[in-house]
Each structure stands twice: as C-alpha cells, then as structure tokens.
Amino acid sequence: MKYTYFISATGAGTGLTSVCLGLVRALDQLGVRVAFSKPIAQQFGNDNEPERSTHLVNATLGLNPAEPIKLAHAQQQLALGHTDPLMEDVIQIAQSSAEEADVLIVEGLVPVADESYIAELNRNMAKALDADVILVAAKNADSTAQLNERIKMTASLFGGVNHRRVIGCILNKVGAPDPSEQQVIAEEDPSMASAEPAEVVPAEDYANILPVFQNDGFKCLGAVEWNPLLVAPRTLDVANHLGATVFNEGQIAERRVQSITVCARTMPNMLHTLKAGALVVTPGDRNDVLLAASMAALNGVPLAGIILTGDIMPPTHVMNLCHAAFTSGLPVMTSKLNTFRSAQRLNSMNTEVPANDVNRMESVMDAVAASINAKWLAERAEVIEERRLSPPAFRHLLVQQARAAAKRIILPEGTEPRTIRAASICQEKGIAQCVLLGDPEEIRRVALTQDIVLPDSIELVDPEVARAKYIAPMVELRKHKGLTAPMAEAQLEDCNVLGTMMLALDDVDGLVSGAVNTTANTVRPALQLIKTRPDASLVSSVFFMLLPDQAVVYGDCAINPDPNAEQLADIAIQSGDSAKAFGIEPRIAMISYSTGQSGTGSDVEKVREATRIAKERRPDLLIDGPLQYDAASTPSVAASKAPDSQVAGRATVFVFPDLNTGNTTYKAVQRSANVVSIGPMLQGLRKPVNDLSRGALVEDIVYTIALTAIQAAQMKNA
Template identity: 35%
Template sequence: MLRLLTKTRSLFSVLKKGNAANSASPLHCFSIASPSSSSCLRPAAVGPVPSTGVRSTFGDFLPWSFRRRVHTGIYLHHTNPGRGTDSLAVTLGLLHALDRLQPGMGYFRPIDKTTIGGNRAAMMKEIYGFEDDLTSMHGVTQQKAFELITTDKTDDLMEEIYKAFEEIRKRHDFLVIEGTSLKGWGGDIATLNAKLASLLGTSAVFVTDARGAIRNEIYRPKEEWELEILESAKVSDLAFKKENVEVLADIVHALPAAMRDVEALKRLFADANIPFAGAIPEDPLLHSLQVQDVVRTLNAQLLYQVRGVRAAMSTEVTNFIVATLQLSELLAYLPKNGDPRKGSVVIADSSRSDILLSMLHLHESHTFANIAALVLTGGMRPEKHVEHLVQDQADKSSLPVLVSQLPSFETSALLSKAEATIEPSSHRKIELAQLIFEENVDMDVITRALLKEQPIRMNPKLFIHNLFKQAKANKQHIVLPEGDEPRTVQAAGTILSRDLCEITLVGNKQAIEQVAKQYRVDLSGAHIVDPSKSPRTEAYVDFLYEARKHKGMNKDMAHETLITDCNYYGTCMVALGDADGMVSGALNTTANTVRPALQVIKTSPDLPLVSSVFFMCLPDRILVYGDCAINSNPTSEELAAIAIQSAETAAAFGIEPKVAMLSYATGTSNTGPLIQKVIDATEIAKKKRPDLLIEGPLQYDAAVNPETAKTKLKGKDNPVAGKATVLIFPDLNTGNNTYKAVQQSTGAVAVGPLLQGLKKPVNDLSRGCTVTDIVTTIALTAVQASTKKSS
C-alpha cells in the first residue's frame, strides 16, 4: 500500500533503486523539465545509454515519442457532473495520498473559473502549501476558454494552456492536473479533456460520481445503477483512448449505502478493461452546510469581529430558524445539549435587538445547543444605543453575526437553496476526505501504473509548439523570395508576431505593402528588398557571375537573372550570409526553387546529394519519411546517402534515428533486383556510418509494428525492426504515395518537405500550401540553419 512507502522516497527514487538492481533491464529516465530547474529530475541513466553518434540540437526539453520515462503527472478527469463537494473531496484525497509518495508534487488546472487562479487552485495552494504563484497554477480562465472555443480558436486555447503548463512543470517533479468541467458550454467535455491530457503528455485517472451517473434517480435497481456508472466511465475511456492517453484507474465516489457492492463494480470495470481503484461511500458531513456557505450564498457582511473566526466559519449548520416569534417562544425551537461543532442559524430582522442580545448570551451558555450564526436581515445595522450594549459582549463572543441585504423572506428562500462547499477552513471535511479516500481507494492500482516506464507521446500540436520554441530560442534570418504572394505575406506576419525569425521579403516594396494592407498584416518588423534598387545587388551579380561563368554566364546575364528570378536573388543572400535560409515554392516549381541552390550554394562534400524528408505527425508518435519529394529512382549509393542524411535530420530535431530501409520483402524472405538495391544500400550506409542503427530490407509493417517484426524475423531481436523512427523508401513513387496515403487516411499531419544535403538550408513549398504550411516550413528552416551553424 501507499502508506508503506516512506515520505522521503519519491516515485523516481523508488523506481531508480528497483531498476539499478536489475542490470539486465536498464532504465533510461529523461527529464521533460528545464535543465536549469533545481527541482526537476535530472536526465539520468541506470546502465549505459547507447550512443547514436548523431548530435541532437533540441536537448532534453522535447518529449519525443521514441523516449521512455516514468510518469511525471496525472490528469484527473471527472467523467460526469455531480456535486462539487464530492469531486473536490476525491481530489483532496488523491493529493494527500500522492503528497506522501511524491514530495516534489504540484497542482495545475488547464481551465479554471476565475481570473486569479480559481477556487480550486487557491484551495490547493493554501491546503498543501504550494509555493507557486496562484496565477501560474492554471492555464486560462473559463471565460477565456469560452471566447477561444466559440470563435473557432481551439488551437490558440491549447497553445496558451501548454505554455502555462511548461512553466509550472519546471518547478515540480510531478503534477496533478485537474481537468475542466467548463460548465455552461454544452460541448463534449470528455473529448476536450482527452485532448488536453494528450497535449500535456500525461496519463489519466478517472473520477466517476455514482449519483451523477444516474442524475440522482436513486430508486433504480442496483444492477441498472452499476451499469450506468460503468457507462459514464466508458464514454470517457473511449475519448481518452482515441487520443492515445493511458487510463491508470477509475475511482467511483458518492456511492450510496444502498448499493455498496464494490466487488460487483470491480468485476464490471474489469470486463470493460478499465482499471478500477475503488469506490468511496457517501458521507453526510461532506454535504453539510457551514457558516461560510451562508456567508457566500448571501454575500453577507460580518457585523463584529469574533474570536476564532476560522472555527466559527466552519461550524456545521443543522437547520435554519426564522425568529418571527417572541424570544420565549423561540427558545423552544433551539435544541439542547448538541454537538458544539454544529448549530442552528437564526434569521431575524435587524430591528430585533432582543434577538441579537439574547443570541449573543445564549451562544455562551451550556444549556442550549450551539448557535452557528445569527443573520440580521434588511441590510440595517442595529441602532447606536443597542450597539453600545452589545459591543462588549460581541467582542468576547465567537458567534458570527451576519448582515444580509435582503428582507427576511428572501433571505430564507435563498438559504433554502444554498449548496455546501469545502473551503480551506473546512478542516473536518478535508480530514474526512483524506481519510475515506485512504480507506476505500487501492492506491496500489495507481502506483503500480505510475512506476512503469511509459513512452513519451508526441502529437502534431506539441511538435509544432516545440518547433516554434526552438526557432525562437535560436532566432535566424530567413528570406522569402516570393515577397508579394498573399500566403507568404500572411505567413511572414505570423512569424514576426510570434518573434520566431528575422524575415526578408524580396520584391517590389509597394506591391508587398499593398498585399499586407489587403490582408491586414503588420510587416513593420520585416525587411523588404527590391532587387532593382538594393545596393547589395551588384555584390550578388559578381558572386553569381563567378559561380556560373564556367557555364557561359556573363555579368549582364547574371544581373538580368537576379532582377527577374527571385529565387536566384534569395539564394545569393543565403550563400553570402545575408540570410541564414530560404523558403520558396508557393508560386514556383520545385525545380525552380532547388536549381539555384544546387548551382550557387551546392551540396555538402561528404554526401553530394539533395534529398528530402517529411515529418509524419501521427497521433502518438513522429516518424521521418525519406525521400518523398526529390529523387525519383535513387541508386544504392544514393539510397544510402538519403538514409544517412535522414538520420542526421531526425537527430537534429530530437528524434533518435532508427533507420528502416524499406522494401516489399523482409530479410531474406524474397529476392530480386529491387530488393537487392535495398540490401546493397543498407550495407553501404552501415559501412559509412557504423554508429547509426540501420536495418534492411524491411517491410513497412515489420519496421513499425513490434509484433509483426517478431513474426517476420522469427523471434530474432533487432534494434530497428518494430521500432523504426526513420523510414527510407526505395523510390519516389513509393515514398510520395505512401506519405500522402498515410496523411489522407489517418489524418496525420505531414510537415515538410525538408530538403537535406545542401551546405545551407533552402526549402521548397507545395504550390497548394496553406499559410500554416509556410509558417511551419520557415520554422523548420530556422532550426536547420541553427543546427548547421552549431555542427
């Protein structure tokens, strides 16, 4: 059980010790927090970490899918609406249990209610002593979330939440992330929470309200009720599995005494393949009103300061008594010799000074039961001479005297609808929540799952977010030759507004500014270069002439080429160091984009070949496909070069390269000239780069599916088969069609093509590209440029 682990041992220390003793199964733990964070888990390895020999410029901040780590957070998802006190009690119980196991714990809420952190974040901060600023404990407010969702800006919502999450993650080893109910929205809350859990890279624990499952229709048969509870969990389970989020456990709560057959529930959940951690029974104390609930409901003011105000505010309310009778008659309604932690709330008109004086006296009496509070209605303070009489007594009393602005009838009506809450001062409720959680929830179910390694998931949004982060951290200068093309202008505006790169647009300044005005794009931060007027043009003429004079080019031809062909101009800027990279192709063909680069920038001497890769962003991983855009029928030598280039590109973007050379056969299962080409290419690549993991020939399924790989390789262990991250296609026909088939059939995001093999980065766009495609390619080019500078 959880309590058997000492408070000083975190999940990570327990896990490390367990694996250190098992050298046959080394564990590689990677931090996804900032390396500068003093509280984060440092990148560590138990046992040797195999080197790929390829440098990764992204370091440890990118949670790429090839890595495995222990869980660094739990996403707490409430599967159905119920009473807030019940769901909050489960959160308090779970935090209490985890706090003893994981001292570096923090709390985060993606969407919270108010503009200053929200009720729950504030409560968790006060109860558990989190040192985080309250505003950093949530992503966005509910109002902000509504605005973004209803204006079709869900991507912006996700990005804001992730930025806030990244910041708080730097300060904690482990986070409990409590999902949102987004009350009043009416949309699919389960899907929204599943997407958030996927984005934040955590596993989930479900919390299912037994009463909420049947909307308080408590007279249904027990078996029907149990099925309703299960169905509530299954709806969320489907949503989370669709987003590839692992569900660690489901906790049922608010279970009435009439149906406390926990074993039956456990069997139902097991049949549905949903881990079940326990069922928490209802407890009347959690739903009891307290004086603080009266204050909140009425927005009442405290007339006098009282002794022990925190204890007074947490006193439970047993009933409400409206004092319309004489005092002698009222006394008959006040119970005697009750629990001092409970009491009646007396409601009286502010003119009833007799009630005020007598209640202050009776509250200190040992004859009558405790009076929880006195509410004076009508919004009036007592008359001055009465205040003088009661001042001395009130200062010594612990009876809260509240002033309601409403008349007695409206006050009573409002209090009849008051809902119980749990506040930081509700010590009995908090202790009860922690106790009944510990008694009824099997934390072994959760901790066993937490102690397992898990693949670190990657999704398209996270890939793009981290790509932008890296571009911004190492800002480069990118030239866009098609300067007056509308999509290019809009993309430039986006890049500048995000402060990702320095941008130069090539073209007529007036034409570019006209397009910017038409599309309401701010280009004030961009450089605009007109080749016919730029003082640098003559230097480019000389450079182009020297580079191409052996092909018969003279200076007049060089000048004409630079004035009329924007791609040559942009390429010369990159070649001479006036820009770090170039992106073109929204209007021009691939040939027109790549040809100047081949002629002027040229290829790297070690691998004199230009090829391409696509980053295929699948729901749960990133794969690198090459070559899908440039080489139609590469030779074995060229295929080997493509494999090596693609491995280096993968590593540059933080992906451990495990290269599969694809064919229509696996291993020695078939022969033929097409297969032999792949076999030869694999041998050449291995010989040139023995430090890389390269295997072939492999069929696609054997490359990415571990079970298929085991079958086709007859159980032989292989470091690439079933685990490939880089897939090299034997020809352009296969590669181009495969990437488009995967993209169209699965909804995967294809980022690219990214050209590789040039001395400096130049990247080509599809003529059907979107503004988002251009923005992403600019960021890719910037990271490429940064990598080349640092290699």
C-alpha cells in the same frame, strides 16, 4: 494511470472546455502521455448534437475518450440515492479513457443557476477519482473582489483553498470587455462601433492582486488573455443562428466574423466599416450598400459576408452587377427578420466554439496552452522525465529551437498572402527574422487587404534595388559555365535566384520558397549557386510526418527519382542525422516489398546493398533492411517477420527505395489519415534551402521557416 486532474468551473461563461483541451495540449507538448475524459455530458443545445468536449478532443488531439453518461441519467441516479453506482460508472469511463496515459484531465460540469446537484456531482467525481482539483475562473461582469470570492466559494465545495487536493486556479478571458458594455453592432456614432477592452492586468500580477492566491498551497496556474479573434464565429455559424437563407455560399465555412456593421446611414459614412472580417447587415433594398460591399470584395477585402434583411432581394440587374464579387468567395444571405431584429439576434449569439469548428478550437487550445504552467503540473505528477516526441511536442520543440537560433530567413515569394501572414507570425513569435523579397508597396497593399499587421521589425527588400549588388558575384560563381553579366542580370529577375544569391553571400541564413513556385524552380538555383556539402554525394529530402502518436521521418519523397544503392545509403544517413538533429531518436528502416532474406529481385537487392553500405559507413546508427512498411512500423508484425531486429516495429525513420514509392506513400498517409506533414526539408546542401507544397497552409510555412532557421544554426555549428 498515475495522476488525475479534475477541472471545475467557478461559474458559467468561463470557457471550461477550452481550458481543459488547452491543458491537454500543454502537457502533450512537454511529452507527457496525457488523456482526457468528460464522464458526464452536459449539452445545452439539441440532444442529437455530439458532446462538444469529447468530439473536439478527438478532432484536435486524436484522443478517444469513452462515451460520457447523459446528465439526465446522472440526475436520476442522484435522486434515487444511487450515488455510489453512478461514481463507479464515472471511474470506469475515466479509466477507459486513460488507457496507458500518465496524466488524465477530467472535465467537470458547468454550474447552472438553481441546479445545486451540479456542484454535488462535481464534488463526488473529484473524490471518486482521487483527483487534484483545478478551478477555471473568468472575471466577466464581476469586480476583482467578487472574482476572488467566487474562486474561494467554489474551492470550498472541494475542501477549500487549504485542502491538499485543491491546488490552484486558471484565469481565463483576462482583460475581456465587460459583457454589459460590449457593443458589436456599428451604430450611428462610429465611436461606438466596438467596445474597448477593459484595462488589462498583466497575467503574472494576478497572483499578487487576488488574496485567494496568498495561500501557499493554492496557485495561479495560468492567466489566459482575452483575444477577440478567438471568439470570432464562422459566417456559417451566423447564418445558422439567424436561420438565414444562403443566396451565395462562397467561403461561408472559412470566413470569420470579427465585426458586425449595420448599415443604416448613407454609404459614404459607412465605408470605414468595410474591412476584413466585417459582416454587413443591411436591408435588402439598400442597393448602394450591396454595391459598395461588392466593390470592397473585388478590391481584395475579405468581408465575412452580407446579410440582406427584411426578406427583400435586390433586383436581378443589381445582383448580376455583383456577380464577380460573389465568385470571389463573398457569402450572401437573406434573413426574414428586419434589420433591428437581426441585430438583436446577432448580439445574443453564443460565443462557445461549435463542435464542428475544429480550426477555431485549435487556435483556442494553442492560446491556452501557451498561458498555462504545465511544467509545474507535470512535475507534480512526476512524469516530466518520461518524454515522447508527440506531434505537439515536435512542433513546440521546433519553435523553441528556432527562437534560440535567431536566424534571418529570406522569402522570395514576398507578395504571396500566405507567405506574408506566415512571416508576420514568425516575426511576432520570434521564430526567425523574416525577409520578404518583393515590391514593398505591393507587400503592404496585400497585407492591408488581408488584414495582416506587418510588424515594424520585418524586413522588406525591393528586388529592383537589391539586384545590382549580386550581378558580379553571380558571374564569378558561374563563370565556368560561361555566364555573362547581362545573362546574370536577366536570371536575377527571378526572385528565387536573387534570394539564393543573397544566401550564397551570407546576407541571409536560409531560404524558403515553393508556395507558388515549383520544386524545380526552388531547388535548381540552390544546386547551381549553393551546391552540396563536401560530405554529401547528393541532395535529398525528408518529410516530418506528424502521426497521431509520434513524429517520424520519411525520406526521400521529393528529389531523387531512382537512387542507386550508394545514393540510397547516403539518403538513409542524411535522414537519420536530420531526425536526431530535430529530437527524434533515429531507428532507420530501409523500406522494400520484402522483409529480411525472404525476397529476391533487383529492387530488393538494391535496398539490401544500401543497408550494408549505410551500416558500414555509420555503425553508430540503428539501421535495418529490407523491411516491409508494416514490419517496420507495427510491433505485432515485427514480432513474426523480424523478431531479432532492433528497428522493426519501432522505426522512426522510413527510407523509401525510390521517389515513386516515397511520394506516393507520404501523400497517401497525409491525406487518408489526415496527418500533418512538414517539409520537404532538403538535406546535403551547404546552406539551408527548403521547398513548400503549392497547397501549403500558413501553418506549414511557419514550421518550414522554423526548420530552416534550426538547420542554419546546426550548419554553422558543424
């Protein structure tokens, strides 16, 4: 362990855990070997619940920090004067958590009123660990002057803002509404439905506004802007908070509460509140509200749920009438509290991320990581030059390279909700210029019902309007197959074919499809209209597998059922080049059931011959085989089975002998180890066309678009 950063909050409600985990992610994205520790647990809920920080860092980042000391035990040790033994335990926990890391992030304790020993514990831990101290502050209800004094006062506990170890502060929740003015319940006056955010001061201006940052050695290390979506609890969390009885579960664990509407007025005056993410709170005898909410759900509006108050259930015939809406995923709950008490209880709900809400914490961490000057912290720790391509680093690299590529990517499944959301994200983040192929009115309708804001710059192409342009060029491309204009027009009714023709004529730079179409429907038009590169004998595929420690490449797991030795060699070369193109140092393992010369049989002989051919064609690549998977991936196994191999035990590219082996292995690793896989990315085509799994998440589509944009830039440069 080379360097330790101790993170301390200036007060309650600063989001200390979120900032700590976001800082871990930011450093990890830079390739820094980073670890996390929470030496002393601080639980405000049930003592049987898992400690939030250590649980979440394991669930989101795969780190395994050592078990923390309970706060009650630490308090007892302080009272007995056993500070030194307690700090020895803290150091042991921190060192056990750090293992081989270059940087350790240590989360301190949140200050609590009338418990001064918290400050003493934080000071002692930072000193014992010889750590640099970073403060986390949030304005909350403070004025700017009060915020400045709070930062100075907390810094003084560690020696003050001029102390060499007190290096700076991260500002969280910048621009959040004043807690005293927040209004989350829709009242009689629609104008009071929600609080407007406070006037946002640009993050970069805080270094000039707050006097505390005028000290040369004390920096503003980041300013995380407030985002209401990041404090949106799941409907399940709301049900638990109210002690509600769930009548219809629906998607209670997936839907999030972005607004709360108490329906006290007549229904026509409440309709404007029935929007995506709205939680409807209404007396159980308001059948009109229940029916209106059910109609909204059937029209595609993903309400967060309905709470029927007063322990009143609507009549059976009304519930039967709403049954179709319930089956659409709409959660429905009953509360024994009356409407007013239910509203009061909802207003007092804790906005911290629960220990089991991993998806929300992932989003929070990404937002924090994007707002922190992690590069400066890494350079201070003198580890920036030591890089590894961790999964976060790989995803970060994809986004950066895709932005630089600035390519137009066609999405033939333009009316599909996940595709629309992914396109919107890519457009907002500058990952690619996305082109949605589909009826523009239908795309806008789907976006509205899914609460997706379509950027003005996104392109919507109506296939009915665009089709005519590509009939003649398609006839020319396929005339050797006897294609006529009527046949071409009929085939172009398939948006995949139309999108592929747009790519063939360079109207777009790449294509991504497969969220609802099969692999064959995506790949077949590409093989017919785009064709393979002159230097490629076949089209193959790779998956980028984001293992806990690093990103590796699997090929071919999607296209070629049983390649011969020459084809397998081509797949190995293509996969190695793809790995190198995306920042992964290629060490190519030709996988088989046998390692080295130990096995015989036609299958292993094919792999042995493919290895020989690939080495002969590309002596610049590190290629070895046949290797068993454990010999290729595990150093201890490689030491006994292939001690002289430069690939064994440290392979980054795994080439499987056939589709049966490759597809089975990738799915087994993906599902059993909960590994993110990006792909399949197609190799060997003249222009980039990439397929999606029909179970693809929005995140999968975003990264596949990024891959495609990068491929397009690389092919153009080549």
